[in-house]
Amino acid sequence: VSKIFSAGLDITEMSGKSNEHYAAFWRAVQEMWLKLYGSNMVTIAAINGSSPAGGCLMALCCDYRIMADNPKFAIGLNETQLGIVAPFWFKDTMINTIGNRATELSLQLGQMYPAPEALKFGLVDKLVPEDKVQSAAAAAMSQWLSVPDHARQLTKSMMRKPAIDRLVKQREADINNFVSFISKDSIQKSLQIYMDRLKQKK
């Protein structure tokens, strides 16, 4: 039985809908990223299964990532495999975690990394046995919370603010870009083929 941390964005929200729907959907995705990546709280991802695309993004928004040590679980920004393109703020989040070259490889190929490889790439910070993910996350949380809060928060903001400001400045343009991209017939076709393939795998 496969285990999933997050299956990413709901593909059905990006297929066969109106442009108004796509715009509202994308605004909500932006909002999620702005809140999570910009949070001044300590955030630890306890990754207990696979985590493609939007799921990987959520994990990358956290301060620290602990993943179950199971090579069947994979994580990555696999958008190109769906025929879609990770937007610049997905890319920035990944660059801030694993660097430019690893991000370029990862994004162009739409790579999903099995847990041991994800650790090697720095996409996750630690692997632990499956039944220890929650307790390891709680231990990491205690360590992070032991740092004086104001100093940790200012440091976090210093590291992340440029990426956040970039999206804030271009929010409407990013929504328009998403709507015009996702509503193209060719992109709708790619998503449909991907969903059909998922169903055939059963």
Ligand SMILES: CCCCCCC/C=C/C(=O)SCCNC(=O)CCNC(=O)[C@H](O)C(C)(C)COP(=O)(O)OP(=O)(O)OC[C@H]1O[C@@H](n2cnc3c(N)ncnc32)[C@H](O)[C@@H]1OP(=O)(O)O
């Ligand atoms: C400028 C343009 C910018 C565009 C940017 C867009 C950014 C997009 C980000 C995303 O997150 S796209 C979504 C990426 N997600 C995936 O690729 C995951 C696809 N799913 C899988 O690989 C597998 O389903 C799974 C998550 C590993 C689970 O596998 P399992 O074998 O346990 O279950 P399945 O039988 O495959 O799935 C059950 C059921 O769920 C449906 N489903 C799975 N994932 C999604 C999804 N992301 N959205 C909607 N529906 C999904 C799947 O089709 C099955 O449906 P039914 O057949 O039961 O109806």
